[in-house]
Amino acid sequence: MALLTPESLQRIEREAKKYPPEQRQSAVMSALAVAQDQDGWISNEIMEEVAQVLNMPPVWVYEVATFYNMYNLKPGARHKVVVCTNLPCALSGGEEAAEHLKRKCGVKGYNEVSADGRFLVKEGECMGACADAPVMIVDNKRMCSFMSHEKIDGLVEELKK
Secondary structure (H helix, E strand, O other), rough: OOOOOOOHHHHHHHHOOOOOOHHHHHHHHHHHHHHHHOOOOOOOHHHHEEEEEEHHOOOHHHHHHHOOOOOOOOOOEEEEEEEOOHHHHHOOOHHHHHHHHHHHHHOOOOOEEOOOEEEEEEEOOOOHHHHHHHOOOOOOOEEOOOOOOHHHHHHHHHHHH
């Protein structure tokens, strides 16, 4: 039984065609992103189907999905906000921004989902935008820079709508 929708399979196929036929597995990160867009998270069964579609061993898909923190391997919150706490962000208020974000979202620690199910706050590695610190990534798609308390307040209110 296919778990990926025809639309998701079409998107994955479009990504795979960017590579030579014998290197379809190079589209694994894109395929996992498509699968996550479909359901909000990636189950083991979906990973197995991605492996089959890309003609690669399932363990290779598992390795990619478990290595990168952008993939949700269990159902979670409606919105995931990842805060960079590496040194440049930490020196520019990243830890303070993270604490303020956690308070605004109603969570006590990282990897905790808010009681209303809206927010998951995660700690992340360098996002490659050190000059814009502190930096956050929302739902793996949107980078937010120079995150002051006021900007965090606005972001949380926007995501509540």
